[in-house]
Amino acid sequence: MAAFHFELVSPEKHLFSGEVESVVAPGADGQFTVLKDHAPVMTTLKAGVVTVAGGDGKVEKLFVRGGFADVNASGFTILAEQAIPLSEVDIAKVDADIRNAREDFSDAKSDDARLAASDKLSQLQELRAAIGA
């Protein structure tokens, strides 16, 4: 299989850069896979897991919390709001965060606060599901 250039950057870090064979990303309208010579696409991302398959059969999984994906002729770029390799996620901490988010949600007074809390909760649950898998 042919390789193409993939980059994953978050505001704080340059997480991935290199030649890969395929990338699965959680698009706003559903998951999509990018292979070499994909048609140019620009899309927003929702919280989820990006799966990167390198040329040597190595598979890397990273959790992203929203962002943008830009596929063009020169390669595939993900601008993530926040990204973290799944291997570095601390399960106990995520569980604690979920508990906190649930409390925030039930304590929320205004609609805005409730919406923010439920957004956060769903992101965390997404992350938890990704680790569990």
Next chain:
Amino acid sequence: MPSLKDLRNRISSVKATQKITKAMQMVAAAKLRRAQSAAEAARPYAERMESVLANLASGVTAGGPALLAGNGKDETHLLIVATAERGLCGAFNSSIVRLAREHIARLQDQGKTVKILCVGKKGFEQLRRQYERNIIEVIELRGVKQMGFDTADEIGKKIIRMFEEGGFDVATLFFSRFKSVIAQIPTAQQLIPAQIPSNENAPPVEGPQASYEYEPGQDEILSTLLPRNISVQVFRALLENAASEQGARMSAMDNATRNAGDMIKKQTTIYNRSRQAMITKELIEIISGAEAL
């Protein structure tokens, strides 16, 4: 003529000061390394963001969202002045403030309304004297140890909210770009309307450009990307600022340490000279006393 004891005191106090400046220089050097790598780590994101935005904006025909095209007016200007929380870093704070001040004077000459948003205490303290009434808010970063994206995002959202409420027409961000340890360049950057770098310098992308597919729609992407771009630019400015501050402090403290060294050398020479003069004087007294007998 100061007595020997005075000289000794003076030398020891300069030595104590030198120890402090030396320590501050080393702390700044350690912090600089961290701040610099953080600033460098943030660069690729901001650069990608710019190219994605340029890509998108080139496809937008006339008008577009207010964040991109402006709201058609040019009356009220918001100046976001990002400075440090602490002093003792050479001309770092004052050079940013000076640039902002020049800008303010120019705008006021043209009869525009100026609003100031201070990020960091030092800039506020310097601007307060002259432009107290123009300052609408001060954001202190004292509690922030490691600059995270969330901090910048909050500031970015605040700016956007103000813009949507019609608080201003044009926003400009002032900060210091980190070039090297000895060179920091105070910079003004226009945030709203967004300045899109021309795509001409970018390497030409092969293949048909127009066939971009947008998911969901181009406008939706643009309307999420533009606010985000502002937060990213603020974040980048804060990181560059943090690195510049440490760089400026490091060279300022290096100068101070060297200066203290010079001072100690000079004072020690004076001390030794007057000590020797005293001994000579005593000897002369003894000898002339003995001769008199």
